[in-house]
Amino acid sequence: MIIxxxxxxxxxxxxxxxxxAVAGVARTARQAGGCHDFVQAADPIDPSRINVYERWESDDDLHRFRASAGPDLETPPIREADVRKYRISGIEEP
Known part of the structure; x- marks a missing residue:
């Protein structure tokens, strides 16, 4: 599992x-093989922040989705980004 x-x-x-501008990306990702979740959402506290969360079955699924990117989107510039990929070795109930 990849987050x-x-x-x-x-x-x-x-x-x-x-x-x-990126709303369609989430719809496309959620239909992609191996995608369990995909969201970019407004942070409720910081008016400049967009929270990113994606959950993929495998690296292959994530890379296949990234490689199939549609047309370039015209988005406002990103001033700062702190997004990381995490490998999950196990899943359990909270």
Whole structure:
């Protein structure tokens, strides 16, 4: 299991425009093989922050999705990004 998680920062005035521009990416990802979850969402506290969370069955599934990227999206510039990939060795109930 692969989890991609972190945050992006844009100008606060640009956040909604950024999220509107990438909304289709989430729909496409959730239909991709091996995708268990995919979301980019507005942070409820920081008006410049976008929270990123993806969960994939495998590296292959993640790479296949990334390689099939659609047309370049016109998004506002990202000022800062801190997104990491995590390898999960086990899953259990909380």
């Amino acid at each position: 991609v998680a972190g945050s992006l920062h844009v100008e606060p005035a640009d956040r909604d425009r950024y999220l509107d």
